[in-house]
Amino acid sequence: MASAARKYSVLLPTYNERENLPLVVWLPVRSFEESGNEFEIIIIDDGSPDGTQEVAEQLIKIYGSDKILLRPRAKKLGLGTAYIHGMKHATGNFIIIMDADLSHHPKFIPEFIKTQKEGSFDIVSGTRYKGNGGVHGWDLKRKLISRGANFLTQVLLRPGASDLTGSFRLYRKEVLQKLMEKCVSKGYVFQMEMIVRARQLGYSIGEVPISFVDRVYGESKLGGNEIVSFLKGLLTLFATT
Amino acid sequence: MTKLLQWLGSLALLGGIWAALMLDLVGLHAFSPSWYQVLWALPTYLLVTLGCYSLGVVGYRLATFNDCQAASLELQAQIREARADLARRGMKF
């Protein structure tokens, strides 16, 4: 098949990830260079006070401004809009979204790419709940909440994907663009809505088991009433989709 | 149709069948009184069974949730490798 060349744009939203960023860039660059796939890494930093952008500048010097792109914003505006912002600058035809806190290991990117090619999927989603997937660094309570929430989601929404709240995914660019226009929720619910809408629009979804290792450096930015907002979001999707 | 409507629809259907049997609207008259006792308790049985099933599934999945110790160790090693390599290329941490 005379398909156009594939290029992968990795979107890395960062807020106070000074310690993690060098590693989150080093690991995928190495694996992309080994595989020979065309790529770029776009860092969307929301004016982190810890000097994340200074680290990004250093990485640009090392790897070149065609491989590493810093597209910052003035202040912390949230994850959803960070993806939209990053996508505007992406030149690849595939977009990979991952957290920049090392809980998403870049070693899975080649597997995402392979799965996407094999099934010609529109979306490939990382899953902690299938096959060799799993987590590390979670206590029993967090595991229980995660499993319970996942079960409830599966029963109520029957989404046809096993991990709705994860945010390690690969999208065809035009698919992500379309979904971004449709999705309105925030936080975890945003990731859920992406999959639900994708099913509604008839997009195909592949899955890759991933190991989720809790962040080593830095602090979690979510928190507070996570469970309440998750339930609210789930019920909203249940009643409206 | 939303998921909520699908659920309400299914529940209404099941409830309708149940009520029809209970009130003997179909006019079968074929059931003994003990049958009605069973039928009367059926929704409760179903609910309890579903509850137990859910607890069982969540419990099983909780117990078999992979703990990726190896992935964590691998990451630690790679962090050291990455830092050394980047430092060699002039990165200041």
Ligand SMILES: Nc1nc2c(ncn2[C@@H]2O[C@H](COP(=O)(O)OP(=O)(O)OP(=O)(O)O)[C@@H](O)[C@H]2O)c(=O)[nH]1
């Ligand atoms: N640009 C930008 N990035 C953000 C913002 N909030 C979070 N991030 C980044 O989004 C990713 C996910 O955020 P986390 O704080 O790790 O959220 P989480 O993964 O749900 O929580 P933990 O991993 O448990 O701490 C990380 O790379 C953050 O740096 C934001 O407002 N703007």
Ligand SMILES: [Mg+2]
């Ligand atoms: Mg995280």
